[in-house]
Amino acid sequence: MPNDVAIVGGSYAGLAAALQLARARRSVVVVDAGHRRNRFAGTSHGFLTRDGEAPASIAESGRQQLLAYPDVRFVEGVAEMARPEGEGFNISLQGENLSARRLILATGVVDELPAIPGLRERWGRTVFHCPYCHGHELARGQIGVLATGPHAFYQAMMLPDWGSTTLFINGAFEPDASQSAMLAARGVKIEKEPVVELEDSKATVILADGRKVSLDGLFVAPRTRMASDLPEALGCAFEEGPMGPFIRTDPMKATSVAGVYACGDAARAAGSVSHAVGDGVTAGMAAHQSLIFG
Structure with a gap:
């Protein structure tokens, strides 16, 4: 049967x-x-x-x-x-x-994550995809959005409700003038230098020019x-x-x-x-x- x-x-x-x-x-x-x-x-x-x-x-x-x-x-x-x-x-x-x-x-x-050293190891711990699932626990700290495409604009617009937000363009998305104005009105910083690695126990971003940006959490839409x-x-x-x-x-x-x-x-x-x-x-x-x- x-x-x-x-x-x-x-x-x-x-x-x-x-x-x-x-x-x-x-x-x-x-x-x-x-x-x-x-x-x-x-x-x-x-x-x-x-x-x-x-x-x-x-x-x-x-x-x-x-x-x-x-x-x-x-x-x-x-x-x-x-x-x-x-x-x-x-x-x-x-x-x-x-x-x-x-x-x-x-x-x-x-999920097909960007090939950035240190990102996969932090997936689900300090690197996330859903602010409703993980944003509150970041306690209004420093938050990053790693762009993988146009959807990064929507993530970056939402995330200031959970903390101070930086959008890392990373060569994947370029906001137009209207989007840039909307992001600025939400207090989002835009970083154009490419991300080359993540380090430490949280999600500190290392940029191509050697600068480091300390974050409490990084969001990416894979x-x-x-x-x-x-x-x-x-x-x-x-x-x-x-x-x-x-x-x-x-x-x-x-x-x-x-x-x-x-x-x-x-x-x-x-x-x-x-x-x-x-x-x-x-x-x-x-x-x-x-x-x-x-």
Whole structure:
């Protein structure tokens, strides 16, 4: 007998989808490779009732709650292939094949960070992408924005609410006269000298001319790519967001492929734990209802 629903991705979106289906007494299998996008961060912020907790703790709590439902099974590993089969789908892992009537993709994205020495080591600790997730903890200190493209303007405009802000152009973006005036009105400093390295326990920026700028936190909006080849292999349509492609879905998180739903960071232009959980709830309910109504 096939599972009612297979969910590829066992982070926040996938867990939230599984919970709705488990409570509908449907059989669910969750395939989890164990690579949460926010695994580098020590704490997670902005998720109601769990603010300031370790990301791993939130995910493990969700997993344990799901395991209390008899119709949920977890499989650890990477889903290497998924294809339509009969009225459902076949999902291949190393050493195991799974079948399900519906498929939910909660496969996430990978952040492609600028190749600046010292940046990757500080990712999620003193180098961040989301001010709502990490800005408050910087206590109105010295904040930097490392430009990767035009989106840096929006980051730099927002961040003065969290601290004194410097925009490092770094050859990736040049604000026009109107943008420069808006940044000046917000008190943002613009630094055109290229960034060559980050050092110390915080995020001190070393510039090409040898100057050092001491920061409490540095924000960067990296390009993203799909963490899994499954969406493309299945033929899912994509949209191009400001940071990279994401799976196109309708308001109920259905993709362009019949029977396939997508949620979380893989299916939105930008995300957070709260957004991922909300998307997962919608995808889980929609997949359940499709089993009834077609």
